[in-house]
């Protein structure tokens with residue numbers, strides 16, 4: 001079995017590791033944008049180039065006689081790579097362009113939920129001009145709205161009132177700048193609660209959920225500072241999260257189930273790949289923040305580190321539409337992932353600074369992201385550099401492992417000490433308790 005991975009970050013390093021552990025012993029290849037030393041060790045073919053250039057990636061897949069491709073990042077999905085691979089008869093873990101709109105167009109997704117009356121939606125309005133913008137901002141109220149650009153913006157297209165926008169005028173100007181850049185946008189109600197990631201394997205008709213994960217988007221301790229690609233994440237041994245109820249999980253799963261059925265009806269195409277729902281649990285139930293059409297980064301590191309079944313078989317069942325027969329298991333262990341990022345990240349990251357990971361104890365749970373290997377030395381490239389994952393029976397024990405390991409990494413890097421720490425998790429539990437209590441009080 002010859003398998004190709006598209007992408008070259010820590011997420012793809014985790015994917016390569018999952019395949020490398022498979023009894024099927026697949027021969028691995030990678031098309032990436034950078035040279036990832038971790039992926040390099042696990043693959044027999046490696047090409048560096050523009051992974052959104054469909055012709056070139058197809059050419060590599062044909063040259064290497066690839067039978068299955070898994071796509072890590074979203075940009076190649078938006079470029080139609082899956083459609084082109086499937087035209088060549090190559091199976092893909094990753095949705096076709098039309099159904100990948102679930103990630104690539106926030107307007108498409110909100111309209112889908114509305115049209116098919118799927119729960120989890122919120123007040124929103126889509127705009128392609130400034131007509132009605134001020135009125136709708138006033139309907140939602142000061143500091144009660146979020147503005148989102150419609151296309152793929154690498155996390156830079158979302159501004160939250162009260163955090164990034166401080167007046168209706170500022171909000172209006174942001175909308176105008178999105179229009180000037182040629183885009184449409186959405187204004188929606190701002191939610192208060194806790195975010196969580198629910199990733200599922202999806203063969204178009206069946207969904208198999210993975211353990212729930214909480215990511216940490218803010219750069220600094222205590223959820224301060226600018227948004228990032230994700231500074232780290234944790235999952236619990238029971239595969240739930242400490243602030244969620246069983247009803248919350250069922251609600252999120254029901255939204256996912258309704259969405260894949262609606263997608264198939266709307267587009268006439270089955271969604272085959274990883275469905276990554278980003279949800280917010282509020283005092284009043286679960287709402288959808290957004291969908292991604294791929295594994296999350298860092299979430300992939302948490303879940304794949306405890307996958308307890310054969311990843312190749314799982315991917316084969318997914319592309320065959322047979323997930324209902326697949327044996328998908330995860331170990332009953334907690335995980336904590338922490339990223340080490342360059343000083344100045346994300347706004348003014350230091351580039352090309354030397355890092356040393358040789359003192360890390362468990363290299364099996366060390367994942368390379370934005371680093372360059374030059375003559376055996378590792379250099380930062382500006383984005384998240386390396387991640388470590390601690391695995392243990394409790395979140396607290398997993399956190400200690402991750403913290404010890406990340407402190408062994410030398411270089412001009414920082415990380416968030418608080419991810420997975422009991423104090424932070426307790427605060428989140430308490431926040432949800434008081435939000436739920438406030439809603440209960442109102443309804444009685």
Ligand code: AMP
Pocket residue numbers: 146148155158160188189190191192195217278289290
């Ligand atoms: P997105 O790109 O849609 O995931 O948004 C980026 C971040 O903005 C999310 O991780 C949330 O923290 C925040 N966000 C997005 N939508 C909302 C919303 N409706 N209410 C509150 N925060 C939101």
Ligand code: GLY
Pocket residue numbers: 215229230292295296297298299
């Ligand atoms: N965890 C954030 C992302 O993968 O987009």
